[in-house]
Amino acid sequence: MPIYEYRCESCAEKFEVLTRFAERDSAQVCPACESTKTRVLVSSFAFAGAGDTSTSDFTSEAGGGGGCCGGACGSCGSSPN
Numbered sequence: 001m002p003i004y005e006y007r008c009e010s011c012a013e014k015f016e017v018l019t020r021f022a023e024r025d026s027a028q029v030c031p032a033c034e035s036t037k038t039r040v041l042v043s044s045f046a047f048a049g050a051g052d053t054s055t056s057d058f059t060s061e062a063g064g065g066g067g068c069c070g071g072a073c074g075s076c077g078s079s080p081n
């Protein structure tokens with residue numbers, strides 16, 4: 001199960017909860033003030049810890065070339081303009 005980070009809107013406390021994805025958007029009880037006015041924070045730490053490597057592979061491939069095709073078309077490489 002992934003760890004999600006929540007922030008309490010009553011006392012601004014941040015805390016982490018180990019919960020199911022389906023329960024992610026459910027309100028968690030703040031450990032500091034026991035308020036249920038909490039919101040989940042989407043953090044990169046939570047995604048990295050989830051072991052989902054397919055998304056990171058996709059972003060590294062898409063951002064690795066630079067330009068539209070990585071320089072093969074001539075318009076996205078080093079232009080004299």
Ligand SMILES: [Zn+2]
Pocket residue numbers: 008009010011012013030031032033034035
């Ligand atoms: Zn609180």
